[in-house]
Amino acid sequence: MLTNDPLKRVLYIDLARRSFEVKERPELFEENLGGSGVGIRLLEEECPAGADPLGPENPIIFTVGPLVGLYPLASKTVAMFKSPHTGNLGESHAGGRSAVSIRLAGYGAVVIRGASAMPVYLVIDENGAQFRDASALWGTRSSYTTGSVLRRRESGSGTRSIMRIGRAGEKLVSYACVITETYRHFGRLGLGAVFGSKRLKALVVQGKRNLPVADRRAFRAAYDAIFKAAVDSPLMKKYHELGTPINVIPLDTIGALPTRNLQSGRFEGAEAISGESLAAHYLGRRVACAHCPVACIHLAALRLPYPNDPYFYKTLMLGYDHEPIFATGSMLGLGDVPGMLQVLDEIEVQGLDAISAGVTLAWATEAFERGLITEAETDGLPLAFGDAAVYIEAVKRIVSQPTDFYKALARGVEHAASVYGGLDFALAFGGNEMPGYHTGPACHVGWSVGARHSHLDNAGYSLDQNAAKKGQVLTPEFVGTTLLEEERWRQVLTSLVVCLFARGIYDRETTLNALAAAGFEWNVADLERLGTETLRRKIAFKQREGFDFGALRVPQRIIETPSPAGPFDEAFVRAAIASFSEQV
Amino acid sequence: MAKRLSVIDVDRCVGCQACMFACTRRTGSGGLEESCIHVQSAGGIRKGFTVIVCRACTDPPCARVCPTDALTPREGGGVRFKANLCIGCYNCVEACPFGAAFWDATNHKPQICVYCGYCADYCPYGVIALEEVVG
Numbered sequence: 001m002l003t004n005d006p007l008k009r010v011l012y013i014d015l016a017r018r019s020f021e022v023k024e025r026p027e028l029f030e031e032n033l034g035g036s037g038v039g040i041r042l043l044e045e046e047c048p049a050g051a052d053p054l055g056p057e058n059p060i061i062f063t064v065g066p067l068v069g070l071y072p073l074a075s076k077t078v079a080m081f082k083s084p085h086t087g088n089l090g091e092s093h094a095g096g097r098s099a100v101s102i103r104l105a106g107y108g109a110v111v112i113r114g115a116s117a118m119p120v121y122l123v124i125d126e127n128g129a130q131f132r133d134a135s136a137l138w139g140t141r142s143s144y145t146t147g148s149v150l151r152r153r154e155s156g157s158g159t160r161s162i163m164r165i166g167r168a169g170e171k172l173v174s175y176a177c178v179i180t181e182t183y184r185h186f187g188r189l190g191l192g193a194v195f196g197s198k199r200l201k202a203l204v205v206q207g208k209r210n211l212p213v214a215d216r217r218a219f220r221a222a223y224d225a226i227f228k229a230a231v232d233s234p235l236m237k238k239y240h241e242l243g244t245p246i247n248v249i250p251l252d253t254i255g256a257l258p259t260r261n262l263q264s265g266r267f268e269g270a271e272a273i274s275g276e277s278l279a280a281h282y283l284g285r286r287v288a289c290a291h292c293p294v295a296c297i298h299l300a301a302l303r304l305p306y307p308n309d310p311y312f313y314k315t316l317m318l319g320y321d322h323e324p325i326f327a328t329g330s331m332l333g334l335g336d337v338p339g340m341l342q343v344l345d346e347i348e349v350q351g352l353d354a355i356s357a358g359v360t361l362a363w364a365t366e367a368f369e370r371g372l373i374t375e376a377e378t379d380g381l382p383l384a385f386g387d388a389a390v391y392i393e394a395v396k397r398i399v400s401q402p403t404d405f406y407k408a409l410a411r412g413v414e415h416a417a418s419v420y421g422g423l424d425f426a427l428a429f430g431g432n433e434m435p436g437y438h439t440g441p442a443c444h445v446g447w448s449v450g451a452r453h454s455h456l457d458n459a460g461y462s463l464d465q466n467a468a469k470k471g472q473v474l475t476p477e478f479v480g481t482t483l484l485e486e487e488r489w490r491q492v493l494t495s496l497v498v499c500l501f502a503r504g505i506y507d508r509e510t511t512l513n514a515l516a517a518a519g520f521e522w523n524v525a526d527l528e529r530l531g532t533e534t535l536r537r538k539i540a541f542k543q544r545e546g547f548d549f550g551a552l553r554v555p556q557r558i559i560e561t562p563s564p565a566g567p568f569d570e571a572f573v574r575a576a577i578a579s580f581s582e583q584v
Numbered sequence: 585m586a587k588r589l590s591v592i593d594v595d596r597c598v599g600c601q602a603c604m605f606a607c608t609r610r611t612g613s614g615g616l617e618e619s620c621i622h623v624q625s626a627g628g629i630r631k632g633f634t635v636i637v638c639r640a641c642t643d644p645p646c647a648r649v650c651p652t653d654a655l656t657p658r659e660g661g662g663v664r665f666k667a668n669l670c671i672g673c674y675n676c677v678e679a680c681p682f683g684a685a686f687w688d689a690t691n692h693k694p695q696i697c698v699y700c701g702y703c704a705d706y707c708p709y710g711v712i713a714l715e716e717v718v719g
Binding site: 069070072100104147148151157158159181182183208209210211212213216219220223227231285286287288289290291292293294295299317518 | 617623624
């Protein structure tokens, strides 16, 4: 690492003492690059064993990486914390301008300790952190308002990131998210609740400084190769044009689109909620994360009349992706696009993770249909698949928590089903709600074993689909081994903090060239060692906090509902989990 | 004829800021401190973006308020900047109604577009282009 590269600077902020300090830790970044690699090391240092995830002892750690601010698609920030949702590793990634702002403010990592006695927000720039009173912002009904107030109140438009929580974070919903630049999220595993527990309403990070490179000519050459691949190559075309919802119709066609709490893999409304249909009827604007020419963020423009005021309309601009579409569309039986988008809007207003919210409500609806819960529990709300108005109200109640039932829903489907029954159709893996694929056993194994219990850990769904295409039969050992290899390499990508959509562009050679021009001397063996070691440390942290591969619950629903891979049983899933855990 | 950078269609801007990074990279560095083009949201990303470039005025106010002739009008429109003459008074930054005289806080000097068009080569959406100045 170049001696004048600011990546080595770690900003430590103490919310209780309202103080900060900067420490230079070059070895931390030389050994672990950044992102996940540095994040897990800082989490080991900062988070005591058995920490209360909502106590002052739980740290919030943000890390970026060496390629940020230099190369395209190096656009992610990794957040590490102990998850209030699963009780073990909390790791969540977001783009927007977050990574570029942190790096160009002159930091490789930001560590937030303690809890504030009163609501605050922080302004971080190259001079450190300033504490601002957020008591007037606390309790604001809509997360959009918080964004809009901070935009006007703080400087640096264009070279800043505004990370904020909504009411869900304040009310400690265990799957509350942190929203950045309105349309990106540290979505999964409850970072929003950790913010809320610290009375931290928002973080404004401003930065635009220069970064040194080792070799200007090599830097420009490496840059141009990556840029050209991002703009021209077919690798990024699907994200660029229709975006991730390009998956909706293909998944539905093969029977892999989880529908009505995964009672089916096919949804009669798939056409309506597909990327093609949304682009044709609703796409209002495409936007990008900072330094990403691909622009995969698709915003739907939804024009709504006011029912009792003629000639009054409002136009919502809502980000849509495959996962929110699955979670609020097919999973809730909503093929009515305006209805689906309004449910999603309420989720954004409140600041919830869309996947966890949708999957939790899908379970609640089925539990209501089966009589496990009644209107006594729902406080008179007749939950029903396909009813957008009921779901909008339910989302509000998950946050306001008027009854014990909604308090349970605010802790996710695993907890709610453990109280009210229906675990067989409670679709959580490792305590985290399922993503939008039912392609076969490998996807479910993937998010069971994945350190974040996320579809981004290892892409098990692609193993299922490739096997189905080639007519191959998957074995548990193959699934366990392949998922492990994939997750190890992804630790390298998420330590560089390149977007996982660009994983086809940042191959080993491209990555090494880019690093060398920026002054980071690495080789393939060291990168692979870092991947293996980072995953091992993440799993070790999980196990220290009580995670046990052997105790993973396999919801029976995934066995019962036919998948395109054909029948599989729990023994297969358990054997694949065992194969992964033995090798890790 | 003098060239300048034009915003052709701001509604095609996705806010990727590849142009801003190109402008600083032109000097050989990463980051954004030396960029002479700026992209920011038009009041929240839902409303789209504003792209700020030097429009190469034929009677440039930034040059008029420069007390040391560090900024002088360029023939055909726009300005030339001589950093060694600049005392960092900030007058030019305040004089430009577009905000296109940018400020380099490290060197306490303005950053002024040189009309090279390097940024436009990195705009995948045809938002900006180098064009002849039309008076």
